[in-house]
Amino acid sequence: MSDGTTYSAAPHAQSAEHGAGVDPEKIEVDYGYVNDTVLKMLEPPKGGWFALLALCLVLVAIGAVSFGWQLLTGMGAAGIAHPIAWGVYITNFVFWVGIAHSGTLISAVLYLFRARFRMPIYRLAEAMTVFAVMTAGLFPLIHVGRPWFAYWLMPYPNERLLWPNFRSPLLWDVFAVSTYFTVSAVFFIVGLIPDVAVARDAAKTKIKKALYTVTSLGWNGNHKAWHHYEEAYLIFAALATPLVISVHSVVSWDFAMGNVPGWHATIFPPYFVAGAIFSGVAMVMTLMIPLRKIFHLEGLVRKEHFDAMSKLIMLTSGIVSYAYITEFYTAWWSNNIYERYQFWFRPFGEFAPAFWGMTFCNCIAPLSLWYKPLRTNIAFLFVLSIVINIGMWLERFNIIFTSLSREFLPAAWGGYNFSWVEFGITIGAFGWFGMWMTLFIKFFPAVAITEIKMILPPPVRDKKRLGHH
Amino acid sequence: MKGNRVVVGVFGYLDDAIAAVEAAKQEGLEYKVYSPVPNHHLDDATSTDRGPVRFISGIGAVTGLTAGFALAIMCSLDYPLRTSAKAIVSVPGFVVIGYECTILFGAIATLTALVLLCGLPNVLRNAGYDPRFSRDKFGVLIGCDSRKTEEVKNRLLEIGAEEVEVEDGL
Numbered sequence: 001m002s003d004g005t006t007y008s009a010a011p012h013a014q015s016a017e018h019g020a021g022v023d024p025e026k027i028e029v030d031y032g033y034v035n036d037t038v039l040k041m042l043e044p045p046k047g048g049w050f051a052l053l054a055l056c057l058v059l060v061a062i063g064a065v066s067f068g069w070q071l072l073t074g075m076g077a078a079g080i081a082h083p084i085a086w087g088v089y090i091t092n093f094v095f096w097v098g099i100a101h102s103g104t105l106i107s108a109v110l111y112l113f114r115a116r117f118r119m120p121i122y123r124l125a126e127a128m129t130v131f132a133v134m135t136a137g138l139f140p141l142i143h144v145g146r147p148w149f150a151y152w153l154m155p156y157p158n159e160r161l162l163w164p165n166f167r168s169p170l171l172w173d174v175f176a177v178s179t180y181f182t183v184s185a186v187f188f189i190v191g192l193i194p195d196v197a198v199a200r201d202a203a204k205t206k207i208k209k210a211l212y213t214v215t216s217l218g219w220n221g222n223h224k225a226w227h228h229y230e231e232a233y234l235i236f237a238a239l240a241t242p243l244v245i246s247v248h249s250v251v252s253w254d255f256a257m258g259n260v261p262g263w264h265a266t267i268f269p270p271y272f273v274a275g276a277i278f279s280g281v282a283m284v285m286t287l288m289i290p291l292r293k294i295f296h297l298e299g300l301v302r303k304e305h306f307d308a309m310s311k312l313i314m315l316t317s318g319i320v321s322y323a324y325i326t327e328f329y330t331a332w333w334s335n336n337i338y339e340r341y342q343f344w345f346r347p348f349g350e351f352a353p354a355f356w357g358m359t360f361c362n363c364i365a366p367l368s369l370w371y372k373p374l375r376t377n378i379a380f381l382f383v384l385s386i387v388i389n390i391g392m393w394l395e396r397f398n399i400i401f402t403s404l405s406r407e408f409l410p411a412a413w414g415g416y417n418f419s420w421v422e423f424g425i426t427i428g429a430f431g432w433f434g435m436w437m438t439l440f441i442k443f444f445p446a447v448a449i450t451e452i453k454m455i456l457p458p459p460v461r462d463k464k465r466l467g468h469h
Numbered sequence: 470m471k472g473n474r475v476v477v478g479v480f481g482y483l484d485d486a487i488a489a490v491e492a493a494k495q496e497g498l499e500y501k502v503y504s505p506v507p508n509h510h511l512d513d514a515t516s517t518d519r520g521p522v523r524f525i526s527g528i529g530a531v532t533g534l535t536a537g538f539a540l541a542i543m544c545s546l547d548y549p550l551r552t553s554a555k556a557i558v559s560v561p562g563f564v565v566i567g568y569e570c571t572i573l574f575g576a577i578a579t580l581t582a583l584v585l586l587c588g589l590p591n592v593l594r595n596a597g598y599d600p601r602f603s604r605d606k607f608g609v610l611i612g613c614d615s616r617k618t619e620e621v622k623n624r625l626l627e628i629g630a631e632e633v634e635v636e637d638g639l
Contacts, residue, residue, distance in 0.1 A: 183572060453505060
């Protein structure tokens with residue numbers, strides 16, 4: 001894979017206003033340019049930002065009303081019923097956990113591989129991770145019907161001497177997702193600290209100065225602090241990397257540990273991890289493309305970064321497509337009638353449109369990226385990224401709905417009645433995620449200042465003088 | 470920092486800042502460097518040891534591994550409900566809990582180490598700090614007695630400091 005970024009740099013050669021009238025893709029980036037470009041994003045918001053926030057809040061309100069109705073009337077308000085007891089909520093849960101994964105991949109795994117193309121996109125990807133896990137975490141609570149008893153999932157001493165079942169994948173999920181949220185949030189906040197200090201030093205109002213002074217914890221970038229910071233950041237990355245793999249593997253075991261046709265497969269963990277990265281990278285593109293346009297980030301987030309992300313999409317699309325084919329092959333080779341029927345039912349049964357939609361969005365549409373000019377065609381990539389995310393939602397829909405609707409006994413087969421409550425909660429989740437992202441990009445640096453500076457050559461008077469260090 | 474005065478040199482070039490550090494080391498003076506980014510040349514010039522972060526992370530991770538397994542085993546023994554014909558202490562299943570707790574405790578220990586070793590929060594004690602140090606300048610602070618300030622100041626200017634200021638000791 002291409003290493004991506006190769007900012008041509010002219011340290012100390014340009015003023016803060018540099019770049020005017022120059023092709024943004026060819027701007028020579030220096031430390032000052034990075035500060036100025038990113039900090040412009042934190043200027044007081046305009047009408048468009050308020051409109052976006054209002055739209056998100058309306059969606060959140062729709063979700064809240066729908067959820068309120070479900071609480072008042074019971075789970076019958078949702079379409080969840082025998083035999084599809086997991087329904088739309090668990091589809092949404094897996095979708096949002098998947099979205100979250102790419103953030104940690106970009107921030108931690110690519111950090112360990114020293115992939116320079118991660119620098120301008122990783123902050124947004126990390127924010128996406130944290131907010132997507134916050135969104136995903138809502139769905140098991142909504143799904144259990146009585147969220148006020150959700151604490152029963154935690155092992156706490158109680159008067160009935162009951163403890164949760166540690167052999168259940170559902171409890172593994174509780175530990176995996178809560179650990180993932182905690183570690184991702186810590187990694188995200190630690191990465192933000194030096195950049196918030198940059199915002200503090202450039203703040204023009206007392207309120208902003210106070211806000212950023214507190215949130216940067218008074219970071220001053222002295223040499224001892226940087227020394228410990230670098231060491232700690234490497235360890236965070238080393239801890240987060242196996243976490244990425246474990247969390248979606250555990251989510252896949254929610255299915256694969258069950259003896260249900262279409263679920264009980266050893267291929268699930270790598271298939272889920274690849275799918276999560278696939279959808280997450282697509283979501284980073286969906287978010288980054290408008291942000292790049294609105295805040296004029298073309299000098300920092302260049303076409304070569306999109307080219308690198310496109311290659312990651314091509315790779316993960318290939319893995320996901322291979323997994324789809326393997327599932328069919330395994331069902332045929334197993335000679336198990338239940339497995340065979342399940343994989344006939346997916347493309348030709350009641351939910352066939354979802355299967356074909358998934359196949360088109362996840363396997364066929366990404367093939368277009370083999371044509372190089374499309375990998376740097378920003379408008380095309382924006383559309384494709386949305387198509388991929390629709391496809392990945394359909395993939396989770398396929399896994400859950402088709403398998404549960406056709407288990408072993410034909411007498412227990414059934415369909416699903418979608419309700420407006422599920423629809424309202426689903427779009428409310430998008431509003432919830434969008435609301436946090438909208439607030440974040442206006443209050444904190446959404447593009448990593450320090451990390452981009454780290455890949456620029458430092459300003460030196462005579463390079464030879466650095467030789468002996 | 471030793472001495473009742475601090476001389477603050479503002480440098481536009483990394484190699485100049487490193488030269489100032491070397492000069493301070495030669496004179497046996499205490500110093501502090503502010504930098505907009507971490508840099509391995511600067512790190513080589515200023516650090517002699519690795520620091521204890523990885524050791525603290527390791528302790529956290531081992532504690533997490535032990536705590537995760539202990540939690541799962543003890544809870545299962547305290548409430549011995551057999552499910553799916555699995556053993557009460559079902560080690561393969563508990564690996565997930567141990568694994569997640571290893572990472573969780575390791576990360577929390579790393580964060581604790583970072584906060585303590587960097588002296589955070591540090592909201593009120595940034596003497597000698599200049600906002601330019603988070604943008605594109607390097608700051609070298611050298612502690613010395615008032616008798617020596619002129620000498621240090623001239624030396625920093627000679628090395629290439631763009632500005633030099635003298636402040637009260639830290």
